[in-house]
Amino acid sequence: MKHEHLAQLPPYSLPPTTISVASDGALRPTGRFEVFRRPLRHLREQMKTLTGWGLCPAESGAPNVTRKSLPLDENGLSLSTLSAGEPSAQQILFIHGSPGRAEEWRPYLENCPADQYRIAVDRAGYGESQPSAPCPTIAAQADAIAPLLTPRCIIVGYSYGGSVALQLAADHPDLVAGLLLVGCPIDPQLEYVNPLQRVAATSIVARLLPRALNASNIELLPFKSDLADLLPKLSAIKSRVTVMQGLLDTLVVGSNADMLAAQLNGSAAPRVILIQDGDHYLPWTHRLTVEQALGFVLRDSAPPTYAW
Numbered sequence: 001m002k003h004e005h006l007a008q009l010p011p012y013s014l015p016p017t018t019i020s021v022a023s024d025g026a027l028r029p030t031g032r033f034e035v036f037r038r039p040l041r042h043l044r045e046q047m048k049t050l051t052g053w054g055l056c057p058a059e060s061g062a063p064n065v066t067r068k069s070l071p072l073d074e075n076g077l078s079l080s081t082l083s084a085g086e087p088s089a090q091q092i093l094f095i096h097g098s099p100g101r102a103e104e105w106r107p108y109l110e111n112c113p114a115d116q117y118r119i120a121v122d123r124a125g126y127g128e129s130q131p132s133a134p135c136p137t138i139a140a141q142a143d144a145i146a147p148l149l150t151p152r153c154i155i156v157g158y159s160y161g162g163s164v165a166l167q168l169a170a171d172h173p174d175l176v177a178g179l180l181l182v183g184c185p186i187d188p189q190l191e192y193v194n195p196l197q198r199v200a201a202t203s204i205v206a207r208l209l210p211r212a213l214n215a216s217n218i219e220l221l222p223f224k225s226d227l228a229d230l231l232p233k234l235s236a237i238k239s240r241v242t243v244m245q246g247l248l249d250t251l252v253v254g255s256n257a258d259m260l261a262a263q264l265n266g267s268a269a270p271r272v273i274l275i276q277d278g279d280h281y282l283p284w285t286h287r288l289t290v291e292q293a294l295g296f297v298l299r300d301s302a303p304p305t306y307a308w
Contacts, residue, residue: 006288019271064109067081093119097161099212134219159280248279
């Protein structure tokens with residue numbers, strides 16, 4: 001990404017805790033003109049999400065990143081993945097937002113440590129996964145991805161992919177050892193359907209839309225009710241959770257992080273990392289900070305060691 005920032009995290013400590021940091025030299029916008037800047041930021045974030053502009057790096061041809069297709073059932077469902085590292089190592093599973101594709105995680109795969117196996121998935125309905133028909137709910141998306149899970153898996157979920165990650169952790173608490181949720185929506189009261197989305201879902205208009213935009217629209221129509229269904233299931237999560245939230249995010253606002261902190265309890269009581277100058281695109285603008293946070297999640301999930 002052209003403009004990459006580092007918000008240096010403090011030394012590791014166990015959750016629950018809240019960490020608030022800013023990028024080196026960055027100032028959070030304030031002042032009389034902020035009321036005008038916010039709508040413009042919202043428009044910019046919407047356009048970037050819809051077009052993917054600036055999110056997918058050019059393919060570098062790095063030999064350590066491999067494209068694979070995993071057949072899942074006799075009906076032709078297959079998930080396409082990008083992966084790097086040794087498959088027997090600690091698995092890190094990356095789940096993209098809505099819309100999105102596995103390619104967005106390429107820089108994380110190209111920098112895969114020797115002791116990790118990093119895998120990014122084209123969610124059902126996106127990228128090279130088949131069939132091309134949308135997979136319309138959080139639960140259905142999680143069911144499609146579940147065969148990729150290995151014991152003690154760590155999941156990194158971005159935006160809508162964070163909600164899918166929560167569903168996976170609730171459905172498979174004995175397989176998921178840790179979660180890193182970046183810009184993750186969870187509050188159903190903040191979700192709404194624009195009337196134009198229903199127009200876009202009609203058969204005539206849907207056929208004219210690019211595949212990814214149609215898939216995104218179809219899965220966002222029931223998103224409010226999906227989140228309402230997900231909330232009572234969060235108590236099943238056993239893994240430690242880290243939440244990253246940009247305080248300038250206009251698509252998934254900061255109160256979602258507050259709600260996650262309130263809803264997750266016990267061993268899942270989260271570490272919340274607030275990036276004061278961050279927007280909705282932390283995986284690209286703050287990649288090094290995301291890597292630091294992932295390091296915390298790995299330490300959280302490490303099996304205990306005993307001194308005899």
